[in-house]
Amino acid sequence: MAEDQKKPISAAEARQVAEEARESEWKSPSFLKELFLGNFRLDLIHPFPAAPPERPEFRAFYEKMKDFLVKEVDSDAIDREGKIPPRIVKRLAEMGAFGMKVPKEYGGLGLTQREYGEIMKLLSSQDGNLVVLLSAHQSIGVPQPLKLFGTPEQKKKYFPRIAAGAISAFALTEPHVGSDPANLSTSATRTPEGDYLLNGEKLWCTNGTVADLFVVMAKHPDTKKISAFIVEKDWPGVEVVIRCHFMGLKAIENGVIRFKNVRVPKENLLLAEGRGLKLALVTLNTGRLTLPASSAAFGKRCLEICRIWSNERIQWGQPIGRHDAIAQLIAEMAATTFALDAVTDLASSMADMHDRDIRLEAAVAKMWNSEEGWRLIDRTVQIRGGRGYETADSLRARGEPGIPVERMMRDFRINLIFEGSSEIMRLFIAREALDRHLAVAGDLFNPKVSRSDKIRKLLPKFVGFYAKWYPTRWVGWSHSPRYAEFGPLAGHIRYAERASRHLARAIFHMMARYGPKLEKKQALLFRAVDIGADLFAMSAALSRAQAMRAAHGPHAADAVELADVFSRMMRRRIAQHFRGIRSNDDVRKYRTARRVLEGSHLWLEDGLTPTSELEKLAVSAYAQKEEKELATI
Ligand SMILES: Cc1cc2nc3c(=O)[nH]c(=O)nc-3n(C[C@H](O)[C@H](O)[C@H](O)COP(=O)(O)OP(=O)(O)OC[C@H]3O[C@@H](n4cnc5c(N)ncnc54)[C@H](O)[C@@H]3O)c2cc1C
Secondary structure: OOHHHHOOOOHHHHHHHHHHHOOOOOOOOOHHHHHHOOOOOHHHOOOOOOOOOOOHHHHHHHHHHHHHHHHHOOHHHHHHHOOOOHHHHHHHHHHOHHHOOOOHHHOOOOOOHHHHHHHHHHHHOOOHHHHHHHHHHHHHOOHHHHHHHOOHHHHHHHHHHHHOOOOEEEEOOEOOEOOOHHHOOOEEEEOOOOOEEEEEEEEEEEOOOOOOEEEEEEEOOOOOOEEEEEEEOOOOOEEEEEEOOOOOOOOOOEEEEEEEEEEEOHHHEEOOOOOHHHHHHHHHHHHOOHHHHHHHHHHHHHHHHHHHHHHHOEEOOEEHHHOHHHHHHHHHHHHHHHHHHHHHHHHHHHHHHOOOOOHHHHHHHHHHHHHHHHHHHHHHHHHHOHHHHOOHHHHHHOOOOOOOHHHHHHHHHHHHOOOOOHHHHHHHHHHHHOHHHHHHHHHHHOOOOOHHHHHHHHHHHHHHHHHHHHHHOOOOOOOOOOOHHHHHHHHHHHHHHHHHHHHHHHHHHHHHHHHHHHHHOHHHHHHHHHHHHHHHHHHHHHHHHHHHHHOOOOOHHHHHHHHHHHHHHHHHHHHHHHHHHHOOOHHHHHHHHHHHHHOOOHHHHOOOOOOHHHHHHHHHHHHHHHHHHHHHO
16 A cells, blocks of 8 residues: 555545545426525426336246245344355345345346345344345446446446346445545556456445445546456455444345455456545445335334234223324324335436436435434334333343344434434535535635636526525415315425425524535535435425325325425424524534633543453544544644
């Protein structure tokens, strides 16, 4: 590893790398981009995309998978033993599960995003370990980038292998590279023949310990740009160093993978040299949609468990579901589950339409669904009481049904961290939400642009845009009897339209007040993101309920009830976020955090047993700090 690559990257460099990797253009419309600008483009999500006519091959595969899960998969045993039995992996391969996203002409199943989402929901309702095996392979491993960016030769070479069951993995993370790829140190050096020599070590590579193929992200030492390569396990120099173990997902085949002078033929470069991060970002636009689907299925399972238990369990003379505190939770869980499903199906359908830009919708779906899913599992543990904390094996050993709430909670938690942590998703969404404003007004705050250029070139552009845009964010049709087709839900749609204009104004006011400093005001920006996300979930739920009304389906009235309760919940939460934008304790809390970090409140930590492991961590943190300080001298 070149010495200079070990130096910590500055915040500005990290930002520049992220900026370069962004898709800078918006070629297709986006509901959320417009919403953040105060344009409530209901036409982009309504009518709710109907499920496409069911293909018989898909139904057959779905039923086969369901039968397999019920009859052949013991998820508690997989969790207990920390291993997916080879016969299960073999059966999945025989069914074609590793080729769900591989086009039919290469021997795959060629499922649409929505069909793939349905299979992932089914799997998630039972077994988190199988979900990560298949989704790390399919959503971020080789199939998705190959489909989007592979050359015909690459597709011909790898798709048939994948369809036949070759497992793949995605290797980006390194010990110093989590959320911040600018620090990447795995290197790809060009050989005189134009091939590449790969050197470095990847951390937490899911499927890495069993994968046949990897997508590896590496940096070119000369240009410092990042590229993506398809690497085969059997090539000399590829080594599985260690398998990692986690709080949940006990059977995840995740490990540290070392690449030592691995010769990668130039034909295995994906997309183009230096475009690896862009490839990863675009891949994740659809790749990220597995987690929302998974969260929706978790929500349904939680609801089922709580419904049955709250009817059965009698305390203080009546079923616990009749006690108001638990009843409130149950209503919220049902309403949220309806929204989780609507968000998933809307985002997946948009991906299948190919005429929308879904980068914001996919990011919001990932963030929102995983966080709401976590809330649901937390409530499920609470409603199950002590049994929620007890393992399924222990419950069974005592003669009670082995409901695996404890395992579900452990398995679910990682969803808020990988494939873009909640914080990184919010940063990404905030950047995209501000894009139009930055394009129009960004350079006005740029110290590198001269004062005369600002007045001569930028001011007219600024005035030209905002003179029309800003006043129109104050006026709308939201109080008039519009959206009447939504019947009892019309008031909520009118609210969403009004709130989107309110949000756009609030974002503009923040920009005007803080200028470039806004970037650092994460708590403030994140409230704006959360309002946008809640409005998206609310709009998705309302649009779906309306579609069910319009179709006069048997559950239309039920859907209206749930969408109504859900919208009421969101409206209260959104109002709270708006209040937080107007008045908050962010600066005071930041100051206190600084003092905590500097050790001013060490007295609060008195009375603990000393732990040598934490001492080691503190030492290495100080070593890194020193290294950083030296690097900035
Ligand atoms: C079970 C598991 C499976 C995984 N599978 C894969 C895989 O297949 N391939 C792969 O490449 N990686 C994988 N990862 C890595 C995963 O993607 C990272 O854990 C994730 O990106 C977060 O990085 P980190 O853990 O280093 O956290 P850090 O980046 O160190 O972040 C720590 C905390 O700080 C927050 N934070 C970081 N930067 C900012 C910021 N600028 N502003 C505000 N908050 C910030 C984060 O959100 C987080 O809360 C896996 C990890 C696990 C645990």
